[in-house]
Amino acid sequence: MKIIPVIDELRSRSTDALIVYIFEDIALEGKLMSLDQSLDGAISNLLKLGDFTGASGQVVVLYPDKKIPAERVIVTGMGTEDNFGLETIRRGAANAILKVYELGAQNIDTHLPDNSSGMLSIEAITQAGVEGYLLALYDYAGQKTGEKRKLPPDTLNIVLGDEAFDAVEAGIKAGSAIAAGTLLARDLVNLPPNICNSIYMADSASQMGEERDLRVQVLDENQIAELKMGAFLGVARGSDTPPRLIIMEYNTDQKEQYDTIVLVGKGITFDTGGYNLKPYESQGTMKADMAGAAAVIGAMRSISLLESQVHVVGLAPVVDNMISGRAYRQQEVVTASNGVTIEIGSTDAEGRMLLADTLVYAKRYDPTAVVDIATLTGSSVVALGHVASSLFSTDDDLKDKLLSAAAETGEKLWPMPIYPEYEKAIESTTADILNTGGKFGGVGSSATFLKHFVSYPAWAHIDMAGLAMDVKDNPYIPRKGATGYGVRLLAEFVRSW
Numbered sequence: 155m156k157i158i159p160v161i162d163e164l165r166s167r168s169t170d171a172l173i174v175y176i177f178e179d180i181a182l183e184g185k186l187m188s189l190d191q192s193l194d195g196a197i198s199n200l201l202k203l204g205d206f207t208g209a210s211g212q213v214v215v216l217y218p219d220k221k222i223p224a225e226r227v228i229v230t231g232m233g234t235e236d237n238f239g240l241e242t243i244r245r246g247a248a249n250a251i252l253k254v255y256e257l258g259a260q261n262i263d264t265h266l267p268d269n270s271s272g273m274l275s276i277e278a279i280t281q282a283g284v285e286g287y288l289l290a291l292y293d294y295a296g297q298k299t300g301e302k303r304k305l306p307p308d309t310l311n312i313v314l315g316d317e318a319f320d321a322v323e324a325g326i327k328a329g330s331a332i333a334a335g336t337l338l339a340r341d342l343v344n345l346p347p348n349i350c351n352s353i354y355m356a357d358s359a360s361q362m363g364e365e366r367d368l369r370v371q372v373l374d375e376n377q378i379a380e381l382k383m384g385a386f387l388g389v390a391r392g393s394d395t396p397p398r399l400i401i402m403e404y405n406t407d408q409k410e411q412y413d414t415i416v417l418v419g420k421g422i423t424f425d426t427g428g429y430n431l432k433p434y435e436s437q438g439t440m441k442a443d444m445a446g447a448a449a450v451i452g453a454m455r456s457i458s459l460l461e462s463q464v465h466v467v468g469l470a471p472v473v474d475n476m477i478s479g480r481a482y483r484q485q486e487v488v489t490a491s492n493g494v495t496i497e498i499g500s501t502d503a504e505g506r507m508l509l510a511d512t513l514v515y516a517k518r519y520d521p522t523a524v525v526d527i528a529t530l531t532g533s534s535v536v537a538l539g540h541v542a543s544s545l546f547s548t549d550d551d552l553k554d555k556l557l558s559a560a561a562e563t564g565e566k567l568w569p570m571p572i573y574p575e576y577e578k579a580i581e582s583t584t585a586d587i588l589n590t591g592g593k594f595g596g597v598g599s600s601a602t603f604l605k606h607f608v609s610y611p612a613w614a615h616i617d618m619a620g621l622a623m624d625v626k627d628n629p630y631i632p633r634k635g636a637t638g639y640g641v642r643l644l645a646e647f648v649r650s651w
Contacts, residue, residue, distance in 0.1 A: 155287065155288065155307050155309065156310070157284055157310045157311075157326050157330065158309065158311050159311075159312045159314055159319060159322045159323055159326065160312070160314065161313075161314050161319065163185070163188070163313075163315070164185055164188075164189050164263070164265055164313055165188060165189045165192040165222045166222075167222075167223060167224060167263045167311070168223035168224070169223070169225070169261050169262060169263040170224075170225050170259035170260055170262060171224065171225065171226040171227070171259040171261075171262050171263070172224040172226065172227050172228065172263045172264070173228045173230060173250045173251075173254070173262065173264035173265075174186060174189065174229055174230065175230050175232050175246055175265070175267040175268070176201075176206070176229055176230065176232065177208050177232050177234065177235050177238070177268070178207055178208035178209050178232070178233055178234045179234045179235060179236075180208075180235055180270070182197060182198060184268075189227075192221055192222050193216065193218055193227070194221060196216050196218075196227075197227075197229060200216075200229065206229060206231070208231045208233070209231045209233060210231055210237075210242065210245065211231060211249060212229075212230070212231030213228060213231070213249050213250060213253045214228075214229045215228055215229075215253065216229060224263065225259070226257065226259065228250050228254060230246050230250040231246070231249075232246045232267055238271065238273075238274075240274065240278060240282040240562060240563075240564070241564040242267075243267055243283050244282050244283070244285050244630055245286065245628070245629055246267065246283075246286065247283040247284075247285075247287050247290070248286040248287070248289065248629035248630035249290075249629050250264070251286070251287045251307070251310075252290050252629060254307055255290075255291060255306060255307065258305070259307060260305070260307055260308045261307070261308060261309050261311075262307050262311065263310075263311045263313050264310060264311070264313065265312070265313050265314075265315075266279050266283065266312065266314075267283070275321065276317050276318050276321040276325065277322070277328070279325065280312065280321070280326060281325040281326075281332070282329070283312075284325065284326055284328075284333065285329045285630070286629075286630050288329065288333035288337070289336060289630040289631070290629055290630040291306045291307070292337055292340060292632060293306070294340065294344045294636075296346075297346070312326070328460060330459075331456050331460045332460075332642050332646075334455055334456060334459060335452035335453055335455040335457075335459070335638075335642075336452055336456070336638035336641040336642060337452075337638065338358075338448075338451065338452045338641075339445070339448040339449050339452030339453075339638040340448075340632075340635070340637070340638040341636075342355065342358060342448040342452075342636075343441070343442050343448050343622060343635075343636035343638075345441070346441060347424035347440075347441040347474065350423055350441070350444070351395045351424075351474060352396065352397055352398040352421070352472040352473050352474070353398065355421060355423065355444065355447065355470065356372040356398040356400050359372070359400045360372060362455050363402055366454075366455055366458040366459070368403060368404050369402070369404075370400070370401065370402050370403075371400075371403075372398050372399070372401070373399040374396065375390065377399075378390075378397060378399055381511070381515065382489070382491045383399075383491045383514075383515075384490055384491070384511075385490040385491075385496055385507040385508070385510045385511045386399075386507060386508050386510075386511040386512070387488075388482045388488040388496075389422075389475055389482065389504045389507050389508060390473040391478075391481055391482055392428060392475065392476040392477055392478045392480055392482065393473060393474045393476040394476075394478075395423075395473070395474060396473075397472065397473035398471075398472050398473070399512065399515070400421075400447070400451070400469070400470040400471075400472060401468070402450075402454045402469075402470075403465075403466070404457055404458050404462075404466040404467075404468075405462075405463075405466065406465070411465075412463060412464050412465040413464055413522040413523075413651065414464075414465045414466075414520060414521045414522050415465070415466050415523050415525070415648055415651065416467045416469060416519055416524045417466065417467070417468045417469070417525055417527070417644055418446075418450065418468075418469045418470075418471075418509060418512050418513060418524065418525070418526035419446035419448070419449055419450030419468070419469070419470045419526070419527050419528065419640075420443070420447060420505040420509055420527070420529065420530065421444040421446065421447030421448075421470045421508065422440075422443035422444055422473065422474060422475050422504060422505055423472060424441055424443065424475070425437075425440040425443040425474070425475045425504065425505075426440070426474075426475055426476055427475065427501065428475050428476070428477060428481055428482065428502060428504060429477060429484065429501045430484065430500045430501045430502040431477070431502075432502060439622075439624070442623045442636065443505070443622075444472060445618065445622035445636070445639070446505075446527040446529060446640065447470035447471070447472055448636075448638075449527050449618075449638070449639065449640030449641050449644060450468045450469070450470050450527065450640075451470060452638060452640075452641035453641045453644035453645050453648070454466065454468040456641060456642075456645035457644075457648050457649070460648075462645075462648050462649050467516070467519050469515065471508040471509070473508070475502075475504045481501070483501065484499065485497065485498060486498045487584055488507075490510050491511045491514045492514045494510075494586050494606050494607065496510070496582075496585055496586070496587055496588070496589050497583075497584050497587070497588045497589065498589055499582075499588040499589050499590040500589065500590040503589045503590040503600070505530050506528075506589060506603050506604055507589060509526055509528060510606070510607040512526075513526065513604060513608055513613075514609075516610075517610060521610055521612075522612065523552050523612040523613070523614070524608070524610060524612065524613045525556065525614045525615075525616065525644065526604070526613075526614070526616065527616040527618055527644070528616070528617060528618065529618055529619045529620075529622050530600055530615075530618075531597050531600050531617055531619055532596070532619060533597035533600070533619075534597045534618075534619045535620035537570075537597060538568055539620065540620045540621060540624075540625050541566060542566035542568045542621075543565075543566065543567050543568070543619075543621060543639075544567075544570045544597050544615075544616070544617040545557070545567040545568060545569050545570060545615070546569075546570050546571075546572050546598075546601040546614065546617075547569070547612075547613065547614040547615070548608065548612065548614075549611055549612035549613070549614070551612070552613075552614050555647060555651070556616075556643070557569070559643050559644075559646040559650065560643055562646050562650075563642040563643050563646050564642075565639055565640065567616065570597065571598065572598065572601050573598065576595060576599045576601075576602035577602055579591030579592055579595060580599055580602060580603050586606070587603060587606055589603065597617055600617070601615050616640070618639055618640055621637060621639040622636065622639060623635060623636055623637060625637050625639075
């Protein structure tokens with residue numbers, strides 16, 4: 155969908171549908187009052203009758219019957235002004251565009267939601283609206299054949315009056331950049347695991363890098379072995395599909411001028427659990443166990459489109475966790491690339507094994523900060539449900555920056571502790587550490603495990619388990635399938651560094 159800013163009056167536009175935003179506790183004024191008058195009071199009558207109150211989530215369609223050139227008016231509730239914010243805008247825009255999509259309208263006009271408090275910039279309001287429009291229209295057809303699908307809207311015009319044109323253009327660019335990375339991540343996670351394996355993900359990252367002028371390098375199993383990544387290779391042994399370490403680098407030529415941020419994403423393209431086999435029900439979403447890697451690949455796309463002034467490295471270790479005569483087993487001991495020996499307490503605690511060696515690899519970039527993101531533990535879902543990710547950090551400033559990015563994007567984080575007592579849970583009798591801390595406190599012991607492979611001051615671990623797929627009650631996230639969680643969070647984190 156093309157999104158274009160135009161200077162005009164709402165009531166003068168010839169369009170298939172005109173989207174307008176109404177607050178629950180604010181009387182019509184300005185352009186909305188003028189539009190209502192042209193409609194012979196149709197909007198104010200709705201409010202007077204109580205058929206529409208402006209509550210968040212409400213959408214009503216009016217048919218002007220040639221009182222104005224627009225064929226339809228999509229009246230969208232924004233809730234109370236007290237609750238007005240970026241997430242309100244995203245959800246309001248999503249609700250409106252979904253109604254437009256349902257009606258089959260192609261050429262759409264809208265205005266920016268009113269910002270009488272002045273707390274949000276025009277660029278930020280525009281960006282949030284664009285994110286809501288583009289993310290809500292995502293439709294994954296998969297490998298279905300012969301199904302005729304409804305076309306999304308072709309053009310959305312943002313109709314401006316006194317608003318700053320340049321700020322709106324900047325907001326459109328930023329919102330489109332964020333959406334582009336998120337949609338890429340959704341596509342990767344939604345693909346079936348027989349297609350989206352480690353080779354496919356590496357090829358996708360390489361293609362994206364060519365499009366965005368990113369430096370992309372892919373290490374094969376021999377190169378990974380040369381780096382002595384025994385933890386990573388231990389997981390890879392059971393699969394016929396070889397492992398890959400995807401390395402994406404943005405602003406390579408400016409790395410001496412800028413701070414360096416390394417993003418690391420877990421990429422298990424399918425997780426059987428290995429010999430600690432997952433039950434049938436739990437395997438039903440395991441194609442999404444590479445959602446952390448997809449988030450990093452998507453974020454790198456968005457970061458490059460945003461033209462962020464930071465040197466960013468994205469690392470995505472990818473492989474599937476399978477069962478075979480070569481597969482690793484409980485009680486084996488493997489050696490990570492920093493020399494730490496690991497006893498396998500569970501073959502289903504495989505994601506941290508990939509991250510361990512990749513976090514060691516991140517050291518070579520002399521990073522200012524390292525952030526890893528992973529669908530790591532069911533314990534995080536038990537603690538926080540499908541609402542927020544667990545956040546662990548060794549640096550308060552890094553933690554605060556990530557929490558700020560979470561507040562801006564609506565991709566929630568909740569700070570968690572790395573208590574020294576968690577070390578007891580991963581003690582081993584035959585190795586330096588055990589790769590699982592057991593049932594209780596599993597989210598904390600997993601972060602403690604990862605900390606053994608961190609040798610830089612500022613590191614954060616995001617456990618996004620429970621947020622990769624099938625998150626309900628958000629109009630710009632599909633009710634079934636991939637969410638793209640993490641892309642907006644990481645891109646905003648880098649952008650505001």
